Amino acid sequence: MSSSILLLLLSICLLYGEQVAGDQEQEHQLVLPLLSDSSQLGDAQLMFPAESDSWMVENCLAVKMVAQIKLYPNNSNIVVTKNIPALAKVSPTSSCSYVNSTTTQVLTLEWSEADPSSGILSRNLSLYFSLNNTIPPMYTVSMVTSMYQLSRDKVLGKMSPGQNTTDMASKSVSKFIRMTTATMNPLQLLVPKNRSFLCEESLTVEMMAELITTDGTPPVKLKKAMLKISSFQFDAFRPTSLPSLQFQPATSCSSPNDLVPIVVGCSLAGLVLFIVIGYLMGRRKPEVKGYATVVEQGEVE
Numbered sequence: 001m002s003s004s005i006l007l008l009l010l011s012i013c014l015l016y017g018e019q020v021a022g023d024q025e026q027e028h029q030l031v032l033p034l035l036s037d038s039s040q041l042g043d044a045q046l047m048f049p050a051e052s053d054s055w056m057v058e059n060c061l062a063v064k065m066v067a068q069i070k071l072y073p074n075n076s077n078i079v080v081t082k083n084i085p086a087l088a089k090v091s092p093t094s095s096c097s098y099v100n101s102t103t104t105q106v107l108t109l110e111w112s113e114a115d116p117s118s119g120i121l122s123r124n125l126s127l128y129f130s131l132n133n134t135i136p137p138m139y140t141v142s143m144v145t146s147m148y149q150l151s152r153d154k155v156l157g158k159m160s161p162g163q164n165t166t167d168m169a170s171k172s173v174s175k176f177i178r179m180t181t182a183t184m185n186p187l188q189l190l191v192p193k194n195r196s197f198l199c200e201e202s203l204t205v206e207m208m209a210e211l212i213t214t215d216g217t218p219p220v221k222l223k224k225a226m227l228k229i230s231s232f233q234f235d236a237f238r239p240t241s242l243p244s245l246q247f248q249p250a251t252s253c254s255s256p257n258d259l260v261p262i263v264v265g266c267s268l269a270g271l272v273l274f275i276v277i278g279y280l281m282g283r284r285k286p287e288v289k290g291y292a293t294v295v296e297q298g299e300v301e
Helices: 004-030 257-300
Strands: 056-058 059-071 078-085 104-115 119-132 139-156 170-180 194-198 203-213 219-234 248-253
Touching: 004 139, 056 104, 059 104, 059 119, 059 139, 059 170, 119 219, 139 203, 170 219
Parallel strands: 194 248
Antiparallel strands: 056 059, 059 078, 059 219, 104 119, 119 139, 139 170, 170 203, 194 219, 203 219
């Protein structure tokens, strides 16, 4: 009887967990209708929405995202938040074979912003993608870097002996915040080759930051910067035959799943129930044996 009850409870828990997982998958499919298996997609492809922030390097690398950088321009607690504009341009430094490597691709976005005191300041953001020759081949975002021009000032050059201050030429000195994740280890967001990655949830990446100056001043370490990305889709190492305005079938980002805690909780509950039933059965056996002994003695008399 105890084994039947235990088995029944575990079956109910597993069925409930599968139902929860199915509901979650259905919710994801409502938001991201192309997250099903590629065999079910056939030749269907995800088109770039007209209002999306999307960029492409030749035809080998496509990225769509809404991104925001949070940084500290100095060692105070002042935070500067900047959105990556949809009008950011793909830099000529972007490459389908970075440093002549067939396993590294990079997208660099460039934009500029007007500053009241410094004029036009330049900024950029680079996403590096690496391909692992595993079976099956997998690729991922391996590094993120950014350069953020903080200011540009005119300063007087150093005075030579006998030189008049009126003869001194001014020069431009710029300050930049250089940010990088370095090479991510362990690698995250692994995607099979010939698939794209799609995530509507917000992803946050920490970047080390330092203040650099073009006059040769030693770099100053700053607090870590944060890159927040949402509505993120990337498609790297694309086949040349793929139309330029299409993503390959998508693999979704990992999301919290209640199935594991439900199964673990039910297993623990079943274990406790098994121990309790075993304890009660253990206490009951001596009573039954004692009763049987009394009956036998009565029969003998």
